[in-house]
Amino acid sequence: MxxxxxxxxxxxxxDRHQVVIIGGGFGGLYAAKKLGDAPVDVTLIDxxxxxxxxxxxxxxxxxxxxxxxxxxPLRAVLSKNKNVRVLMDEAKHIDxxxxxxxxxxxxxxxxxxxxxxxxxxxxxxxxHWATVAPxxxxxxxxxxxxxxxxxxxxxxERETDQExxxxxxxxxxxxxxxxGVELAGAIADLAYKVMADEFRSIDTSEAQVILLEGLDRVxxxxxxxxxxxxxxxxxxxGVTVNTKTRVTNITETGVTYLAGDETIDxxxxxxxxxxxxxxSPMGAILAEETxxxxxxVGRVVVANDLSIPNQPxxxxxxxxxNFAHQGDTPLPGTGAVAMQEGExxxxxxxxxxxxxxxxxxxxxxxxxxxxxxxxxxVVDMGFIKxxxxxxxxxxxIAHIYFLIDNDRKLTVAIHWIWNYFTKDRGSRLITETxxxxxxxxxxxxxxxxxxxxxxxxxx
Amino acid sequence: MxxxxxxxxxxxxxDRHQVVIIGGGFGGLYAAKKLGDAPVDVTLIDxxxxxxxxxxxxxxxxxxxxxxxxxxPLRAVLSKNKNVRVLMDEAKHIDxxxxxxxxxxxxxxxxxxxxxxxxxxxxxxxxHWATVAPxxxxxxxxxxxxxxxxxxxxxxERETDQExxxxxxxxxxxxxxxxGVELAGAIADLAYKVMADEFRSIDTSEAQVILLEGLDRVxxxxxxxxxxxxxxxxxxxGVTVNTKTRVTNITETGVTYLAGDETIDxxxxxxxxxxxxxxSPMGAILAEETxxxxxxVGRVVVANDLSIPNQPxxxxxxxxxNFAHQGDTPLPGTGAVAMQEGExxxxxxxxxxxxxxxxxxxxxxxxxxxxxxxxxxVVDMGFIKxxxxxxxxxxxIAHIYFLIDNDRKLTVAIHWIWNYFTKDRGSRLITETxxxxxxxxxxxxxxxxxxxxxxxxxx
Numbered sequence: 064m065x066x067x068x069x070x071x072x073x074x075x076x077x078d079r080h081q082v083v084i085i086g087g088g089f090g091g092l093y094a095a096k097k098l099g100d101a102p103v104d105v106t107l108i109d110x111x112x113x114x115x116x117x118x119x120x121x122x123x124x125x126x127x128x129x130x131x132x133x134x135x136p137l138r139a140v141l142s143k144n145k146n147v148r149v150l151m152d153e154a155k156h157i158d159x160x161x162x163x164x165x166x167x168x169x170x171x172x173x174x175x176x177x178x179x180x181x182x183x184x185x186x187x188x189x190x191h192w193a194t195v196a197p198x199x200x201x202x203x204x205x206x207x208x209x210x211x212x213x214x215x216x217x218x219x220e221r222e223t224d225q226e227x228x229x230x231x232x233x234x235x236x237x238x239x240x241x242x243g244v245e246l247a248g249a250i251a252d253l254a255y256k257v258m259a260d261e262f263r264s265i266d267t268s269e270a271q272v273i274l275l276e277g278l279d280r281v282x283x284x285x286x287x288x289x290x291x292x293x294x295x296x297x298x299x300x301g302v303t304v305n306t307k308t309r310v311t312n313i314t315e316t317g318v319t320y321l322a323g324d325e326t327i328d329x330x331x332x333x334x335x336x337x338x339x340x341x342x343s344p345m346g347a348i349l350a351e352e353t354x355x356x357x358x359x360v361g362r363v364v365v366a367n368d369l370s371i372p373n374q375p376x377x378x379x380x381x382x383x384x385n386f387a388h389q390g391d392t393p394l395p396g397t398g399a400v401a402m403q404e405g406e407x408x409x410x411x412x413x414x415x416x417x418x419x420x421x422x423x424x425x426x427x428x429x430x431x432x433x434x435x436x437x438x439x440x441v442v443d444m445g446f447i448k449x450x451x452x453x454x455x456x457x458x459x460i461a462h463i464y465f466l467i468d469n470d471r472k473l474t475v476a477i478h479w480i481w482n483y484f485t486k487d488r489g490s491r492l493i494t495e496t497x498x499x500x501x502x503x504x505x506x507x508x509x510x511x512x513x514x515x516x517x518x519x520x521x522x
Numbered sequence: 523m524x525x526x527x528x529x530x531x532x533x534x535x536x537d538r539h540q541v542v543i544i545g546g547g548f549g550g551l552y553a554a555k556k557l558g559d560a561p562v563d564v565t566l567i568d569x570x571x572x573x574x575x576x577x578x579x580x581x582x583x584x585x586x587x588x589x590x591x592x593x594x595p596l597r598a599v600l601s602k603n604k605n606v607r608v609l610m611d612e613a614k615h616i617d618x619x620x621x622x623x624x625x626x627x628x629x630x631x632x633x634x635x636x637x638x639x640x641x642x643x644x645x646x647x648x649x650h651w652a653t654v655a656p657x658x659x660x661x662x663x664x665x666x667x668x669x670x671x672x673x674x675x676x677x678x679e680r681e682t683d684q685e686x687x688x689x690x691x692x693x694x695x696x697x698x699x700x701x702g703v704e705l706a707g708a709i710a711d712l713a714y715k716v717m718a719d720e721f722r723s724i725d726t727s728e729a730q731v732i733l734l735e736g737l738d739r740v741x742x743x744x745x746x747x748x749x750x751x752x753x754x755x756x757x758x759x760g761v762t763v764n765t766k767t768r769v770t771n772i773t774e775t776g777v778t779y780l781a782g783d784e785t786i787d788x789x790x791x792x793x794x795x796x797x798x799x800x801x802s803p804m805g806a807i808l809a810e811e812t813x814x815x816x817x818x819v820g821r822v823v824v825a826n827d828l829s830i831p832n833q834p835x836x837x838x839x840x841x842x843x844n845f846a847h848q849g850d851t852p853l854p855g856t857g858a859v860a861m862q863e864g865e866x867x868x869x870x871x872x873x874x875x876x877x878x879x880x881x882x883x884x885x886x887x888x889x890x891x892x893x894x895x896x897x898x899x900v901v902d903m904g905f906i907k908x909x910x911x912x913x914x915x916x917x918x919i920a921h922i923y924f925l926i927d928n929d930r931k932l933t934v935a936i937h938w939i940w941n942y943f944t945k946d947r948g949s950r951l952i953t954e955t956x957x958x959x960x961x962x963x964x965x966x967x968x969x970x971x972x973x974x975x976x977x978x979x980x981x
Contacts, residue, residue, distance in 0.1 A: 111951075111952065112672060112676060112950070112951065112952045113950070113951050113952070129588035129589065129590035129591065129949075130588065130951060130953065131588035131948055131949035131951055132588070134951050135948070136720075136948070136950045136951070138717070138720035138721070139720060139946065139947075139948075139950070142719040142720045143719070148722035148723075149720075150679070150680065151676040151679075151680075151952075152680060168680065169680065202951065202953055203953060203954050206953075213571060217571060217610040220609070220610075221609065221610075221611060221627065221628065258597070260601040260602070261595075261597035261598060261601045261608075262597070263607035264607075468946075468948065470937075470940050470944070470946055470948045471948065473936060473940070474933055474936060474937065474948075477932060477933060477936060478929075478933065481929050481932070485929070487598065487927075487929055488598075489590055489594070489595070489598075489927065489929045489930065489933075490588075490590035491571070491572070491595045491598070492570075492571065492572050492589060492590060492593050492595070492661065493570065493571045493572070493610070494589065494661055494662060494665075495662050495956045496955075496956060497954045497955060497956050497958065497959035499956065500956035500959050500960060501959060
């Protein structure tokens with residue numbers, strides 16, 4: 064405990080207002096950057112040493128971009144903001160009585176706390192599906208998805224049994240929100256265009272890409288006419304879209320789902336999960352410590368200034384916040400909402416420091432967009448909706464604009480221009496991920512157990 | 523076995539000469555590419571789905587480049603060569619009697635076999651050092667080294683004990699060949715320049731980078747005057763160079779070495795291995811099957827046409843080959859030697875197919891180069907030796923020239939130009955590698971064992 068005591072002494076040196084931010088996603092990073100010239104001390108805590116540009120994660124999962132293209136080291140982004148320090152550590156708990164964040168080996172005192180720890184996958188009570196149907200939230204997730212997709216093609220090339228080969232070439236994406244739609248489109252492009260010439264035993268056009276959605280259309284948050292455009296686009300790419308379905312089981316060999324009254328067993332080697340999210344554990348910790356209300360998926364219901372009711376010093380921003388003060392439903396868990404919330408927080412803190420009044424947060428909806436395959440997108444800006452090539456250009460420009468560093472803007476733009484003209488995809492490496500390693504360890508363990516059982520039976 | 527039988531039936535369809543290449547490094551890939559328009563069928567077998575440009579691996583390990591920048595999917599590189607098929611599989615054995623390569627689930631018949639499986643690290647009988655002092659041969663190695671270097675700085679930022687902090691900030695590279703020299707220089711740049719502004723508790727200039735070498739100078743294969751230039755350059759960057767040392771022990775907390783008669787215990791959190799290589803297991807398999815002679819580190823001694831003596835259909839190229847028909851010592855294990863051997867093989871096979879005579883292999887030495895930190899290198903082209911900025915430019919141009927795809931040439935050039943002007947390094951992500959995961963599993967296991975032992979003692 065010596066370290067913790069020493070550390071907190073160091074931390075409280077000076078009389079400046081101490082702002083602690085947990086999480087370096089869009090919400091946390093935008094708050095930290097904007098506080099970079101305010102008269103406060105800022106500590107940004109994250110388990111990872113980099114900010115991840117999640118909207119492009121599906122391009123890492125399908126080999127268009129490398130992880131580093133969409134990840135920015137937090138220290139590098141914030142190096143010029145001398146009042147901001149970055150700590151790579153995990154927040155274990157929050158002690159609201161003494162106003163401290165408890166990390167693995169030290170405690171950080173705060174005057175104002177901003178919690179921005181986001182969400183993770185939600186398998187609706189079927190957590191064991193996580194190993195057979197990975198989701199897409201972290202760099203490791205994306206590398207694992209990439210590994211599975213590419214390994215399926217490699218295994219199919221070696222396979223001589225027609226039925227097994229078809230299962231290896233069947234890719235199922237569960238959930239047709241933006242991530243699911245973008246992932247399915249990118250897999251179809253990979254199979255039918257990018258890798259068309261690369262195999263000698265299999266014909267990659269025999270691959271099947273199937274998108275399953277529970278509701279009656281793809282991209283449910285968008286206007287129905289854009290959903291229809293998106294579905295048309297996906298079908299043109301070769302994706303089979305099945306709406307109004309309900310997945311009832313996922314195993315290593317396939318997926319079972321209900322379509323109307325019919326139960327369908329689909330043999331498939333690769334099943335990917337893009338269907339639901341739940342709040343990170345910090346939500347429950349806040350509820351326990353402060354009595355904050357949580358919604359159905361564990362997000363913290365916040366006041367109109369993003370604070371927790373009756374806790375004027377604790378704020379929640381980004382995907383972890385349920386902000387329901389505009390319209391009928393809470394704001395969606397998008398990067399745009401998180402960025403605006405983060406910047407609002409920074410301004411609110413600066414205003415409070417100057418003794419000025421703080422106005423409630425208001426989200427300015429600049430629209431939604433999703434990409435459908437290589438050169439097509441749908442864009443809904445409220446007053447105008449469009450789709451096709453120009454929508455794709457708009458999507459491209461917006462995403463490059465919001466990438467954090469100039470280095471990344473440049474290399475991502477070059478990768479995309481290159482891919483556009485060559486249909487190439489350079490980041491198609493099968494690397495041994497941690498997930499693959501533990502999967503292998505599990506399998507080895509299972510084999511040992513089987514052998515021992517067999518040996519027993521022989522005796 | 524049904525699959526294997528079916529597969530070999532498929533494989534021997536047609537009367538064309540069957541060339542099988544094991545390994546997609548410089549030797550194997552250059553042979554396959556050059557055979558791409560010869561009247562033979564080629565099967566390239568590799569455990570990985572990509573070719574790795576190993577000379578730049580140290581830049582992945584130190585965050586300048588992403589793995590995908592220096593890796594090219596083998597299928598993409600060879601997609602236009604319709605007579606070449608790629609199999610992602612592991613060669614387990616070679617049956618010379620029936621002329622077949624045995625893979626995990628099938629057998630591939632060959633008329634001509636080219637073995638190009640390279641080398642791995644050699645800890646000179648101290649294999650347990652592998653977990654505490656990783657080497658640099660694969661993408662996973664590089665990510666693990668990168669993770670260790672970056673985590674050491676992060677842990678130092680959290681550490682309040684001065685002694686522990688210094689050990690965390692001590693980086694030892696064992697072996698001062700090109701890889702060791704380049705790695706030490708890149709770590710020094712990272713600590714003293716790139717990350718200088720990014721920490722708030724530690725001063726990165728307190729970091730120590732120590733290069734240990736057994737012989738009396740760095741870069742032993744180079745001319746002595748260039749070794750001296752290289753050492754000067756390294757010392758200017760802040761690297762401590764200790765020659766004529768012998769490492770006697772490496773643990774998780776440091777390294778012990780002999781310098782003259784003195785035994786030195788150096789507390790160091792990060793120790794990296796760049797000291798020795800040994801042949802891949804395929805060398806021993808060839809020796810067993812064909813009676814081939816192996817050298818001290820297990821490389822196969824080849825005839826002057828790269829064949830195994832008395833085995834006119836089996837050839838060894840690249841690092842795995844000991845070719846001693848030029849000069850006093852065998853050719854070094856460099857990319858340049860492997861490329862030339864691979865291309866020679868392809869031409870020799872085409873000549874034999876046309877009934878023409880084959881001349882012995884002759885390596886054309888185009889010189890050696892090594893980079894010292896950010897903007898300096900040493901170049902030895904035999905008739906001319908130079909060092910400094912222009913040597914660095916020559917190094918840069920040569921490496922971009924030899925990168926396999928145009929996409930990579932472009933993005934690597936842009937990364938380097940960017941880094942040159944900004945001193946930035948974008949690929950500094952700490953990701954959870956398979957090695958980190960197993961390390962963690964091992965530690966958890968150790969904790970469980972300790973607890974159990976403690977519980978026993980209490981009883």
